[in-house]
Amino acid sequence: MHEEQFNAMRQSIVDGAPEHASELASKALELGIAPLEAINKGFVPGLTHIGEQFRLGEVFLPDLVMAGEAMKAAVAVLEPEMQKRGTQREILGKVVLGTVKGDIHEIGKTLVSTLLSASGFQVFDLGVDVPVERFAEKAREVQADIVGVSALLTTTMQGQKSVVEALDRHGLRPKVKVIVGGAPVTRDWAEKIGADGYGQDAMAAVAIARSLLHK
Amino acid sequence: MNSVWARLTQEQCRQLHNASLEILERTGVRLFNDEALALVREAGAKVTDGNRVRFPARLVDQALSTAPKSVTLHDRMGRPVMPLEGANTFFGPGSDCLNIIDHRTGERRRPVLQDVVEATRVCDALKEMSFVMSMFLPADVPQDIADRYQFQAMLHNTIKPIVFVTYETAGCVDAIAMAEAVAGGADALRERPFVACYINVTTGLLHNADALEKLLFLAGAGLPALYIPVVSGGTTGPVTMAGGLALSNAGVLVGLVISQLKREGAPVVIPGFGGDALDLRTMVDPYCGPDPRGMAQALAHFYQLPMFSLGGASESKLVDQQASIEAALDMLINALCGGHIMHDCGYLESGLTGSLTQLAICNEVVSWIRHACQPVEISAETLALDVIDQVGPDGQFLKLPHTRRHMRERWYPILFDRDNYNGWLAKGGGRTLAERAAEQVSQILASHQCEPLGPAVAEAVRRIVLRAEAQLGREPLAPASGGSYA
Ligand code: B1M
Numbered sequence: 001m002h003e004e005q006f007n008a009m010r011q012s013i014v015d016g017a018p019e020h021a022s023e024l025a026s027k028a029l030e031l032g033i034a035p036l037e038a039i040n041k042g043f044v045p046g047l048t049h050i051g052e053q054f055r056l057g058e059v060f061l062p063d064l065v066m067a068g069e070a071m072k073a074a075v076a077v078l079e080p081e082m083q084k085r086g087t088q089r090e091i092l093g094k095v096v097l098g099t100v101k102g103d104i105h106e107i108g109k110t111l112v113s114t115l116l117s118a119s120g121f122q123v124f125d126l127g128v129d130v131p132v133e134r135f136a137e138k139a140r141e142v143q144a145d146i147v148g149v150s151a152l153l154t155t156t157m158q159g160q161k162s163v164v165e166a167l168d169r170h171g172l173r174p175k176v177k178v179i180v181g182g183a184p185v186t187r188d189w190a191e192k193i194g195a196d197g198y199g200q201d202a203m204a205a206v207a208i209a210r211s212l213l214h215k
Numbered sequence: 216m217n218s219v220w221a222r223l224t225q226e227q228c229r230q231l232h233n234a235s236l237e238i239l240e241r242t243g244v245r246l247f248n249d250e251a252l253a254l255v256r257e258a259g260a261k262v263t264d265g266n267r268v269r270f271p272a273r274l275v276d277q278a279l280s281t282a283p284k285s286v287t288l289h290d291r292m293g294r295p296v297m298p299l300e301g302a303n304t305f306f307g308p309g310s311d312c313l314n315i316i317d318h319r320t321g322e323r324r325r326p327v328l329q330d331v332v333e334a335t336r337v338c339d340a341l342k343e344m345s346f347v348m349s350m351f352l353p354a355d356v357p358q359d360i361a362d363r364y365q366f367q368a369m370l371h372n373t374i375k376p377i378v379f380v381t382y383e384t385a386g387c388v389d390a391i392a393m394a395e396a397v398a399g400g401a402d403a404l405r406e407r408p409f410v411a412c413y414i415n416v417t418t419g420l421l422h423n424a425d426a427l428e429k430l431l432f433l434a435g436a437g438l439p440a441l442y443i444p445v446v447s448g449g450t451t452g453p454v455t456m457a458g459g460l461a462l463s464n465a466g467v468l469v470g471l472v473i474s475q476l477k478r479e480g481a482p483v484v485i486p487g488f489g490g491d492a493l494d495l496r497t498m499v500d501p502y503c504g505p506d507p508r509g510m511a512q513a514l515a516h517f518y519q520l521p522m523f524s525l526g527g528a529s530e531s532k533l534v535d536q537q538a539s540i541e542a543a544l545d546m547l548i549n550a551l552c553g554g555h556i557m558h559d560c561g562y563l564e565s566g567l568t569g570s571l572t573q574l575a576i577c578n579e580v581v582s583w584i585r586h587a588c589q590p591v592e593i594s595a596e597t598l599a600l601d602v603i604d605q606v607g608p609d610g611q612f613l614k615l616p617h618t619r620r621h622m623r624e625r626w627y628p629i630l631f632d633r634d635n636y637n638g639w640l641a642k643g644g645g646r647t648l649a650e651r652a653a654e655q656v657s658q659i660l661a662s663h664q665c666e667p668l669g670p671a672v673a674e675a676v677r678r679i680v681l682r683a684e685a686q687l688g689r690e691p692l693a694p695a696s697g698g699s700y701a
Binding site (some may be wrong): 153155201 | 451
């Protein structure tokens with residue numbers, strides 16, 4: 001049933017075509033396909049495929065990012081119908097993210113932000129040179145599940161520790177998880193400062209964020 | 216070198232220049248420094264939204280007309296050794312690697328201050344390394360003032376010009392104070408600068424506070440600043456080379472304008488690299504991709520300004536075939552394009568790891584390149600027609616004075632192997648290039664020592680490091696003693 005339809009949905013994700021994906025989502029509803037089925041049989045396989053292709057070096061980062069955007073567009077169309085039916089779309093969680101005070105390296109942080117968001121997390125990107133307290137305040141404000149702190153300098157790495165401490169002070173831990181990353185950061189360092197996870201690269205950051213939230 | 220190979224035509228350079236001007240007039244940049252904002256506002260730039268600045272072209276023209284066309288770096292003894300102009304090329308290492316591959320053991324580990332000392336001594340000894348950078352980030356000193364310890368170590372261990380990096384402006388001020396102590400005062404340093412500060416700028420359109428502060432400080436003091444906005448194609452700029460370069464060059468022009476407004480004639484060195492892109496498959500920032508090579512150099516030659524260029528880096532994780540090939544190609548092409556200060560020899564893993572073995576290999580390659588690019592002398596002596604006639608069809612040239620007179624002009628390798636098979640086995644034990652290079656490093660470290668700093672100067676330098684410690688309210692560590700560098 002609907003094989004052709006599912007294939008087209010899959011392809012819209014692979015092509016990274018948000019408009020086409022949302023059209024196909026509407027069409028699916030017209031055809032009476034259950035929204036969760038549309039997601040799981042149509043769109044998700046596209047995302048899985050492109051993720052694998054990226055790991056193999058066959059597709060480039062912007063392909064991956066646009067696949068995530070197409071996915072979001074499709075889900076946005078299907079969401080109201082899901083709510084009507086009482087079926088839950090998987091919400092992955094809220095992440096507050098930034099490069100720590102004193103550090104202006106933004107590229108790695110932005111990639112992490114983009115991939116988290118493309119994977120279905122809601123990301124609050126605070127930018128670079130972010131004061132320690134700001135991470136805690138924002139986490140409280142948006143009821144974040146995860147705070148992500150990027151640092152590219154051995155000097156500013158210390159700020160990752162301060163963010164962990166600030167979250168402690170604000171009584172936000174252990175509910176709010178902390179992940180850290182950046183060129184000088186290691187797994188040992190993450191453990192030492194009491195962070196919950198470390199990402200060697202942006203893909204790993206997404207994986208660790210998922211696993212911390214058991215998603 | 217005689218002349219440079221131009222990757223871009225003059226017309227293309229003009230197009231890029233005009234594109235940068237359009238970016239500055241239409242899009243504008245953000246400046247995160249009040250003094251810089253005041254200077255450009257006063258000069259007629261349009262400031263909106265607090266710090267968004269749009270520049271009229273005439274400000275750029277004005278700056279281009281007063282920025283010095285040539286800057287000469289001196290050595291610690293005050294001799295002019297690096298005239299940055301024309302087709303002159305000078306190679307050296309990079310700075311701040313987070314890891315070192317130990318030439319003795321092959322182990323990849325965190326570097327310590329002693330590694331900075333050793334790197335500096337090796338650069339001082341290697342003939343083709345014309346200047347020094349810190350190469351490693353020492354893990355055994357207080358991290359927030361590691362730059363002071365690096366600079367002190369470099370002052371003690373080389374007489375070659377030093378290109379330095381500091382985190383904040385205070386570090387730059389301290390480095391200059393140390394350099395002045397060595398040169399014998401501010402005027403002496405200005406007249407014969409032997410240090411130059413490498414300033415990184417967020418992007419062409421975002422000029423961070425530290426970068427502007429350092430630029431203004433150095434321009435005010437009349438000291439050379441390397442003002443380098445970095446654009447990473449696909450993320451902080453267009454993925455196309457032209458767009459990326461137009462964007463970073465817009466930032467370069469901003470730096471020129473501000474420095475010249477601060478002090479007309481202040482020496483600025485512009486980038487001889489740009490138009491690079493992030494690797495969109497691995498998310499690594501590559502140092503030696505082929506695509507944009509030569510573009511920024513062509514533009515710097517078009518402006519006739521001194522430039523800070525790249526050469527000798529590799530993305531490899533090891534001192535292996537890839538490392539040699541990438542470094543060699545990169546150095547050759549950048550030399551042909553006429554980059555002036557060419558840094559990053561010895562860099563591996565996109566600037567995250569450094570190796571002295573790799574540095575020694577780079578040194579060998581540079582000497583090869585120098586010979587390959589040297590102007591050729593055609594004269595009676597080199598044409599040797601009399602000698603040819605004297606020998607005639609039946610003789611040979613081995614016994615001629617002419618042969619002995621000129622034979623050493625040819626390139627002879629130090630590291631590259633040219634033995635016959637048994638000679639290679641017998642003399643070197645059949646070793647690889649990397650093994651021979653590591654041995655060269657060990658030999659240098661066992662024997663080479665540069666002219667030391669005088670005791671009074673060493674003490675003055677030490678006091679500046681101690682002051683930085685004290686300002687942070689800490690007890691100084693042992694390495695602040697000049698003696699440990701001897
Ligand atoms: C929350 O969870 C997570 C999880 C994973 C996370 C994560 C968070 N954050 C990152 N990740 C991970 O995922 C990302 C994607 O896979 C990865 O992110 P990365 O950021 O590592 O990777 C990016 C996608 C690509 N990589 C990058 O963008 C960084 C590349 C290198 C070359 C680099 C760049 C580009 C820059 N720099 Co800077 N820079 C270097 C870098 C050397 C290197 N190879 O790393 C490094 C980090 N820089 C260094 C230095 C010294 C400096 N830099 C400076 C400035 C700059 C630029 C502005 C020129 C520019 C940044 C431009 C920008 N707009 O972001 C200065 C500092 C400014 C400041 N206060 O922050 C300055 C101090 C130099 C100066 N004095 O001007 C060195 C660090 C030394 C140290 N003490 O640790 C350095 C290793 C280069 C070197 N060898 O000298 C992972 O780390």
